[in-house]
Amino acid sequence: MVFFFQNLVNALQWGSFYALIALGYSMVYGILMLFNFAHGDIFMVGAYIGFGVATGLVALASMGALALPTWLILVLTIIITMFLTSLVGMMVERVAYRPLREAPRASAAITGLMVGIILETGNLALLGARRVRFPTLIESTTYDIGGVFVTNKKIMIVVVSLLLMLALDQFVRRTKWGMAMRAMAFDYAIVPLMGVPINTIAALTFAVGSGLAAAAGILFGVAYPVLDPYMGIVFGWKAFVAAILGGRGSILGATLAGFLLGFIEIFVAMIFPSTLRDLIAYSIILLILTFRPHGFFGEPYSARLRL
């Protein structure tokens, strides 16, 4: 039982990352019907920007220029990084997606892929091949709850992720912009006729998605403090799986799918030999899709690829 709960705790943390990244992916996918293959690399850029901001703030604090408690540094880092990464996301949209609005959907996916490669290589060229260590913002404390080991970091990560997901949900449901986004997801062609500028909404979508990726990047840095330029690739593709698995444009769907992916990976490794983890985990996803071909909350639709 203890064993199970320990894995549950592990899976919650691991799933939070997938869910946060998948949410950003799902925003772009649901609203603009685009595969954003640069998303994983925006996550990477977010983690690096977070690294820069956090290092800077820690340095300032230690010099005594800013008397800040560590938790405030973390909050500030998250806010500043989310903002900066949103700008990166909007730039990616401007450069790689907007010029291709009338093009086949898949072509835009390829430009996204290429932007991703540029971000990775650019990072490699700028910072060199060294891996960097994310500064320790939270001193890790481990609580032993009846044999289940939980750290304060784990709790923080899960709580912050859930808060962000809630905030996103409220944003999409309650605000004017959120409504415009939902309208765009509903019918791409009619939205401009209603006086909602497509470009603004598209940029906003990318900004929100990138902001979430940035938050995920910082949380990642807190939990797994080793960053390298290629760390976003695998996350990007797995979030892609989660976003589509969740169903088009469904926030709840993407969240659940992200957590599910995390749970599958952790629990498969718990039950089966961990060597077979990918094999079994992805076979399970294949099976799920066989029986539930529209994902969790997606409706059957006939997507014209606009070729």
Place this chain on the structure above:
Amino acid sequence: MNKRLTIVLLLILSTWVIAPAALCGKDTIKIGINAPMTGDIPKVGEGTKFAARMWLSDIKAAGGLKVGGKLYQVELVIEDNESKAESAVKVNIKMITEDEVLVIVGPQASKQAVPAGDVANNYRTAMITPWSTNPDTTKDRPYVFRGCFLDPFQGPVLANFITEEFRFKKAAVLYDVASDYPKGLAEFFKKAWEGLHGKGSVVAFESFTTKDPDFSSQLTKIKRSGAEVLFTPQYYNEVALIVQQAHELGWNKPIVGSDSWGSAETVQLCGKECFGLFFSAHYAAAGATGATKAFIDRYKKEHGYVPDDVAALTWDSLLIVQEAIQACGAITGNLDKDRRCVRDALARIKKFDGITGQMTFTEDGDPIKCVVIVKISDKGEYEFYKSVCP
């Protein structure tokens, strides 16, 4: 157009065209470096490049490489293999047939070294891979050599060390299943451990896939298995994560690593979590003396960090190559003959004192070296603990 101007222009152009011919001296020795500058392991490529450049600057400072009483200029042909097998093959062929290198150093990872070794062997050009531990790289290939020890040796050494040092009976292993170096070492360790303590004494044999940052599930399993020690033959970036997560999950028993821990970045990334742990290495940076220390200090001064094993092994490989070229006696200019001569000279080297230790070579071109057991001190330095020789 003004006729005179045309003539002047033509003259300038023709000198530009013809002049370079004079620049290409005949007395240069070309050495190919096949390294992964981009792709999965750019850090490995960087270390290779830096070590090679340092070696070159040494040669330049000496005015060239002295072979048979004559000084030759040395040129490095550094090519990027993008950490892809097919690319490494292309690079090797290009260096052999186009750049006409005398000898090749690299590729580093076995994924590239195995197919590239085939090429080098077919074109009768000596190749020495500093870092590839796969037996296939050098097997039945007279022209291919390596600069590192093989896994079958390191595994038993570590198993013996843990048994003698801690008197443990149950061990757990965590390794990357998709990467051939950790996987090979993990298997050899398991074999050796079970040879010492009987079947089933490796109570958990867990794996993950390259680039996974989360090992919580595997570590939870390991913790439950009742193992007394965790052996993880992983690279430094993963070591930092594994050790930290193990501690967060309440694991407070020893963790032991292999030579792949031997990078300055291990401690940098891992911090005080790693203090007090043991690993096997080619050399111990903190306790280093003589040439090893000189190399480390110099590398650190030039590039800002303590070199990892790739840089050190590349350095050693280049020195071995240098010795072989010098042993050759003369460079005739006949490439086929010179290449054969270098290969023969390489095969004749029976003993070599490198910065990663003294090595002797077997028939297959594999070195036999002593393994150093290193302890990470409370200051984060690599302290010499023990030396185990075959």
Place this chain on the structure above:
Amino acid sequence: MFSHVPLLGWLLGAAIAVSLEHFLGTSLALALGLPKIPVLFGFVIMLKKPVLIPGAILYVLLIYFLSIGVTARLSASPANRLAAKLLSLPPWFSVAVHLGLLYATLHMWSGMSAYRVITLKLTLIAVMVTLSLNVINGYMGEFSCSHPGFMALGAYGASVFTVVLFVNDRLFGPSLLPAALAPFMFPVALIVGGMVAALGALAIAIPSFKTRGDYLAIISLAFMFIVKSMIENLEVVGGPRGLSSQPDCANLPTVFLWTVACVWIINNFVRSTLGKALNAVRDEETAASAMTVNTRRTKMVAFLFGAFWAGVAGGLFAHVLRYVNPSTFGIQKLAEVLAMVYFGGLNSVYGSIVGAVGLSLLSEALRPLEILKWIIIPLLLILLMIFRPTGLIAFKEFNVKNLIAPKQKREEEM
């Protein structure tokens, strides 16, 4: 000026250029101050040693442009007459003459350097892979990510076949048949590889073609991860260490012939009724279904067909390198293949050939730039996508008859 030069004329020009290079190349290169013949049209040498730029450009101009241009221009009318005569014979004969000329040119060109040979082989294989992915992503209009997986299956299928039969191997023991037979059985091995890949494709096709949508994308991606993980766990084929010592069967003529076969068969496939049905399914599935197209079956056949060729290409790949390992067939490969398909152009055999050749040569030519190369190539692709969103040559039929026909001037036709 060159508008009425038939393909035959261009090929003749290329053949002459290459033979010129063969006989005069070295002395010309030396005269121009180059250390040796520029291996890839001067790119590599130009980027490595900027002083040699004018020499390299001059060399390429003289050897390639000038001689091809002059020969094509001068031989235009005899070549046209010859092409016309050939056209009156059975079509296969004319095609064979063209292909023979093309092969002779490539053979001579690559004969100059082993580096050219390996570049050419891998480029031809890239053509096959790109083309087979274009069947799915272009003609069928789905987004499939499993091609590296199919290549891996093909590579391992073919390798296991040849290694078991013809090689004394550590993993599989002594060979069952004499090694001399290997070249003759090699086609069988490749077909086995293709079949294995097609079988794997069935695992994707059954769940994903029930509905329309993006689910194929993730199912195929999951499949790619599964294949990689499966091979890593199969100790029989070497696990992550990979499988080496395949017999040396994949020489240039073999690769060339298979590529030609692949282009020819895929071209016929997409122009057949089934291929047209495929386009119909892509453009309007309901309508196609109403017009008695069995949509599910059509998609399945095309998908398996594409997978088969990817498998064959994988088999060739394994035998060209004589080594395979699972990590070759990962996300990096996927990005490469996708880029080639979309760079060249969707729904077009020409496009795939141009895309694969273009990107392969570009990435080879820019190799000296190291890290910068991976900024320049993606930038180029983004620019291309912005200005030609469907790729360089999209939606163009590959018509062999038109290609080899003589090109008369308008007035002469009257």
